[in-house]
Amino acid sequence: MADKQPTIKEIAKRLNISVSTVSRALHNHPSIGLRTKTRVQQLAKELNYEPNQTAIFFQQRKTFTLGVILPKLAESFFSSAISGIEEVANKNNYTVLMGQSHDDVEREKQIVNAMKKHRVDGLIVSISKNTETYEHFESLKNANIPVVFFDRIPNTYDIHYVACNMLSGTIQAINYLLKKGHRVIGMINGPENLVATADRKEGYIQAMLKNRLKFDPSLIVNSDLSAESTYEATQKLLSHKRKVTAIVAFNDYVAMDAMHYAQQKKVRINKDVWFVSYANLPLTTYLKYQPAASVEQFPYIQGQKATQMLLELLNKKEENEEKTDPIHYKIIVDSKLVIYDENA
Amino acid sequence: MADKQPTIKEIAKRLNISVSTVSRALHNHPSIGLRTKTRVQQLAKELNYEPNQTAIFFQQRKTFTLGVILPKLAESFFSSAISGIEEVANKNNYTVLMGQSHDDVEREKQIVNAMKKHRVDGLIVSISKNTETYEHFESLKNANIPVVFFDRIPNTYDIHYVACNMLSGTIQAINYLLKKGHRVIGMINGPENLVATADRKEGYIQAMLKNRLKFDPSLIVNSDLSAESTYEATQKLLSHKRKVTAIVAFNDYVAMDAMHYAQQKKVRINKDVWFVSYANLPLTTYLKYQPAASVEQFPYIQGQKATQMLLELLNKKEENEEKTDPIHYKIIVDSKLVIYDENA
DNA sequence: AAAATTTACGCAAACGTTTGATTATTCAGG
DNA sequence: CCTGAATAATCAAACGTTTGCGTAAATTTT
Numbered sequence: 057m058a059d060k061q062p063t064i065k066e067i068a069k070r071l072n073i074s075v076s077t078v079s080r081a082l083h084n085h086p087s088i089g090l091r092t093k094t095r096v097q098q099l100a101k102e103l104n105y106e107p108n109q110t111a112i113f114f115q116q117r118k119t120f121t122l123g124v125i126l127p128k129l130a131e132s133f134f135s136s137a138i139s140g141i142e143e144v145a146n147k148n149n150y151t152v153l154m155g156q157s158h159d160d161v162e163r164e165k166q167i168v169n170a171m172k173k174h175r176v177d178g179l180i181v182s183i184s185k186n187t188e189t190y191e192h193f194e195s196l197k198n199a200n201i202p203v204v205f206f207d208r209i210p211n212t213y214d215i216h217y218v219a220c221n222m223l224s225g226t227i228q229a230i231n232y233l234l235k236k237g238h239r240v241i242g243m244i245n246g247p248e249n250l251v252a253t254a255d256r257k258e259g260y261i262q263a264m265l266k267n268r269l270k271f272d273p274s275l276i277v278n279s280d281l282s283a284e285s286t287y288e289a290t291q292k293l294l295s296h297k298r299k300v301t302a303i304v305a306f307n308d309y310v311a312m313d314a315m316h317y318a319q320q321k322k323v324r325i326n327k328d329v330w331f332v333s334y335a336n337l338p339l340t341t342y343l344k345y346q347p348a349a350s351v352e353q354f355p356y357i358q359g360q361k362a363t364q365m366l367l368e369l370l371n372k373k374e375e376n377e378e379k380t381d382p383i384h385y386k387i388i389v390d391s392k393l394v395i396y397d398e399n400a
Numbered sequence: 401m402a403d404k405q406p407t408i409k410e411i412a413k414r415l416n417i418s419v420s421t422v423s424r425a426l427h428n429h430p431s432i433g434l435r436t437k438t439r440v441q442q443l444a445k446e447l448n449y450e451p452n453q454t455a456i457f458f459q460q461r462k463t464f465t466l467g468v469i470l471p472k473l474a475e476s477f478f479s480s481a482i483s484g485i486e487e488v489a490n491k492n493n494y495t496v497l498m499g500q501s502h503d504d505v506e507r508e509k510q511i512v513n514a515m516k517k518h519r520v521d522g523l524i525v526s527i528s529k530n531t532e533t534y535e536h537f538e539s540l541k542n543a544n545i546p547v548v549f550f551d552r553i554p555n556t557y558d559i560h561y562v563a564c565n566m567l568s569g570t571i572q573a574i575n576y577l578l579k580k581g582h583r584v585i586g587m588i589n590g591p592e593n594l595v596a597t598a599d600r601k602e603g604y605i606q607a608m609l610k611n612r613l614k615f616d617p618s619l620i621v622n623s624d625l626s627a628e629s630t631y632e633a634t635q636k637l638l639s640h641k642r643k644v645t646a647i648v649a650f651n652d653y654v655a656m657d658a659m660h661y662a663q664q665k666k667v668r669i670n671k672d673v674w675f676v677s678y679a680n681l682p683l684t685t686y687l688k689y690q691p692a693a694s695v696e697q698f699p700y701i702q703g704q705k706a707t708q709m710l711l712e713l714l715n716k717k718e719e720n721e722e723k724t725d726p727i728h729y730k731i732i733v734d735s736k737l738v739i740y741d742e743n744a
Numbered sequence: 745a746a747a748a749t750t751t752a753c754g755c756a757a758a759c760g761t762t763t764g765a766t767t768a769t770t771c772a773g774g
Numbered sequence: 775c776c777t778g779a780a781t782a783a784t785c786a787a788a789c790g791t792t793t794g795c796g797t798a799a800a801t802t803t804t
Contacts, residue, residue, distance in 0.1 A: 061543065063790060074754045079792060089752055104542075110519050111790035114458040115759055121497075121518070129479040130682070138473060142500060151514055153465075154498040156486060170495055174465070175454050198448075199405065312686045338474065342656045342681070344688045407760055418784050423762060433782055455760035459789055 062103040071095060082107075113175075122366060123153045123171035125164065125181040127208070132338045133355045134182065137206070140359025141180060148367055150177070157184040165192045172199055178366045180359075182208040202369040204385075206362040207355070211251075216369065218361045218387040222252060222334075225351035225391030226259025227266070229304055229332045232349060232393055234267055238302040238330065242293035243276045244286060244314055246306040253278070256306065256334075275300070279310055286313035294321060294329070302330040308337035308350070315345035326397075335394070349395040361387050406447040415439060426451075457519075466710060467497045467515035469508065469525040471552070476682045477699045478526065481550070484703025485524060492711055494521070501528040509536045516543055522710045524703075526552040546713040548729075550706040551699070555595075560713065562705045562731040566596060566678075569695035569735030570603025571610075573648055573676045576693060576737055578611055582646040582674065586637035587620045588630060588658055590650040597622070600650065600678075619644070623654055630657035638665060638673070646674040652681035652694070659689035670741075679738070693739040705731050 064082070068075045073092065081088045081096035099105075113119045122145050126134045138154070145152050153176055155167035164184050169192075171179060178201060181193075190210050196203055205217040233241050243260055246253040257276055264271045275296065277289040286305075290313075293300045305311035311333035315325050323329050326348045335350040337343065365385050408426070412419040417436060425432045425440035443449075457463045466489050470478045482498070489496050497520055499511035508528050513536075515523060522545060525537075534554050540547055549561040577585050587604055590597040601620060608615045619640065621633040630649075634657075637644045649655035655677035659669050667673050670692045679694040681687065709729050 065790070075791080076755075076793075077753055079790095080753085083792090087752060092752080106517065106543075108458075108519070108790050109517050110454070110458045110461075110463060111759095112792085114452075114454045114761095114789090115791045117454075117759075119454060129473050129482060130476060132474060135473040135479060138498075139500060139502075142498075146499075146510070146514070151497055151499070151518055153495055154482075154486075155490075155495070156483060158483075166490070170490070173450070173453050174495055175452070309686075337686070342653070342688050343686055345686075409760070419761080420763075420785075421783055423760095424783090427762090431782060436783080452760050455789095456762080458759090458791095459761050461789075 061108070062105045063108065064105075067096060067099055067103065067105060071099060119175050119177055120150050121153050121174065121176045122150050122363070123155070123167075123174070123176035123179040123181075125155050125157060125167050125171070125179065127157050127159045127182060127184050129156055131336065133207075133336050133353070136355040137182070137359035137362075140356040141363045142359075144360050144363035144367070150367070159184040159186060161186050161188075168192045168196065172196060172201065176201065178370055179203045180206060180362050180366055182206050183210060184208075200373070202366060202373065204362045204366045204369070206358050207353075214384060216365060216385045218358050218365060218389060220353040220358060221388045221390050222255035222351070222353075223259040223262065223391075225334070225353075225393055226256050226304070227263040228393035229349065229351055230260055230263035231267070232395065233302045233304075233330065233332065234263070234269075236302075236330070239269070240272075240296070240298045240300050240302075241275065242296065242300040242303045244289045244293070244303060244305045244310055245276055245278050246310075247280055248278055253306070256304075260304070272298075279306065281306070281310060283313045283316075286310050287317045290314040290317045294318065294323065300329065302332065305331060305333040305347070307334045308347070311347050312337075312343070312345060315347075319345070332393075334391075339396070346396060348397060349393055351391050352394045353391050354389055358389055361389065405452070406449045407452065408449075411440060411443055411447065411449060415443060463519050463521055464494050465497050465518065465520045466494050466707065467499070467511075467518075467520035467523040467525075469499045469501060469511050469515070469523065471501050471503045471526060471528050473500055475680065477551075477680050477697070480699040481526070481703035481706075484700040484705075485707045486703075488704050488707035488711070494711070503528040503530060505530050505532075512536045512540065516540060516545065520545065522714055523547045524550060524706050524710055526550050527554060528552075544717070546710060546717065548706045548710045548713070550702050551697075558728060560709060560729045562702050562709060562733060564697040564702060565732045565734050566599035566695070566697075567603040567606065567735075569678070569697075569737055570600050570648070571607040572737035573693065573695055574604055574607035575611070576739065577646045577648075577674065577676065578607070578613075580646075580674070583613070584616075584640070584642045584644050584646075585619065586640065586644040586647045588633045588637070588647060588649045588654055589620055589622050590654075591624055592622060597650070600648075604648070616642070623650065625650070625654060627657045627660075630654050631661045634658040634661045638662065638667065644673065646676065649675060649677040649691070651678045652691070655691050656681075656687070656689060659691075663689070676737075678735075683740070690740060692741060693737055695735050696738045697735050698733055702733055705733065 064075050064078045068078045077088060078096050081093045124138060124141055129135050142152050153171060153174060157164040161184055164187060181203060193203055205215055207219055209217045209219050230241060245256055261271050277292050279285040279289045293303055303314060305314050311331055315331055318329055319325060325331060325345055331347040332349045333347045335352050408419050408422045412422045421432060422440050425437045468482060468485055473479050486496050497515060497518060501508040505528055508531060525547060537547055549559055551563055553561045553563055589600055605615050621636045623629040623633045637647055647658060649658050655675055659675055662673055663669060669675060669689055675691040676693045677691045679696050
């Protein structure tokens, strides 16, 4: 019973017709008579024929495979993102080749190469923390493999990407706190070299100005994201000469550390001092502390958008062959404040 | 500059030799003279030649791709597992096609089909919670695609798998508690139909018997894993006529709920009552409660082992073509108790 | 009834690579 | 100078599909 997989040839031979006829019959090509069409399709069912995709891939110069490179699946941001990617990809009959860089540039390069070798049709990537040079992606351009970046994007202009606008969420966060009556709002921001850090600061400032309040730079402190650094930052804010009654933290981890420190200092969380952060931890009831609200970055949606964008690029490519048009797609997803405890 | 990718033919033409010579030269075949060999290899570098893998896949009837199907990447158990899989796969020049079933049998079937279409060389799968029939995997046998199951494995014998032995860890857990002086140890077990549940119970019993203690069935209660059910179970144990001083919970989520309930009842965690569980939450300091110890199931290692097993199967397959030998590989990884707080 | 058109199918090339069989070249030994 | 062996390279088939082009038979149009 261990038949070799039946091929189009096999069917042709049995029916005493040519392979091209079989191929066309299977595709419902108009120039094939109804009679033979049904004969072919029946036999195909009978033999349990399945087209050899590798042959088709080869013939069509297309693999219906999207490569996805991201830092770490263990981070729920990325595992959500890949679910969004998978969903759109599968809906369009693409499958997903996956690779984790683990924030290691060398691995990232290796994966890019492996993907290129495997002739993925396109690539979706969120670059590693340490990626500062982008030649390994350049080589994809030559190979005519489109790349869409998401969330963690290179610092250049000639790319397609979808990313999250941190401004909107930050402004909402500040507004939320202002509406609750807070006037002295501290911010624990991230490393100064990150775009994400600048965006948060910018959002903070904009929100204050829009509300005709003046911006006090000493209320923004930075953390290198280590627990110690965050403790220190928190300490600074808690001992600020003006009484800080709310703190916006760079992300959930920072928020956790800050709240931990505050708690130790007998500060009551979301009572004496309110905390708001940026979501990257799954919201579980099992966390020690919970911020009052969190800026959501919609990784699932970002994943979907990125995939849609990539698929469009692939279509474009099919249409106007060889035309390397200079347009670069950019999608910005607005972040949004999510309030956890409505009655608070 | 948008050259089509150079092919072996191109090289042959330029050098005025045949494609077969080029192919062999590139592979360092002994029957090619040193002179032409170097000429070919040089030109290849120059043109930036890269073999067309799709052509090779097709020709060799092999894709160097492993399919991985698992329920949910968001669970850290699985994201660890896939890291292990990826590592071994990449080391052996395989790449990983990924699909999440989200515990939906229909999706699982779809993914299996997609993978078959893509002609993955082999498959690694952890079945969905709701999978009770296995025909969709049977079809892979016919296609001669080997499958290795891991962790969540079908309830049949004729499969390859790697799974985790819950007995060892459970016994260690009980021993640990006994050594700490606990004599009345409760267990919150899972749904009765799961193998995992039976294993835990079995471990509990064996540990007690080995220590010449008698087993009290009323100390094992079941939870359907919902918070309410767990509360109820915890309540039963805390109000047991014998004073329960330690509780082994089915997993981290259950443990969290149990500790939450206990806390509310003024029971001091790991003081009045000790908690031990089975790890499936990443160990972060951000959790509200922490069990004193946890049985680790080594997802990363399971992933590695499963991949190694699959690669072996693929090698076997290459050697003795068509021989469908009836041997089924099984690897059992021992679970192991990890104690969090050494000085406790 | 011949010409034009339509319908239904076959031929063969092409995609890029590998590989068994074959041929041409070189060279040693007799 | 011939034989036989080693060396170096070529030929051609094969992998399974798709597709442009050609063409015989069937049908319609004059």
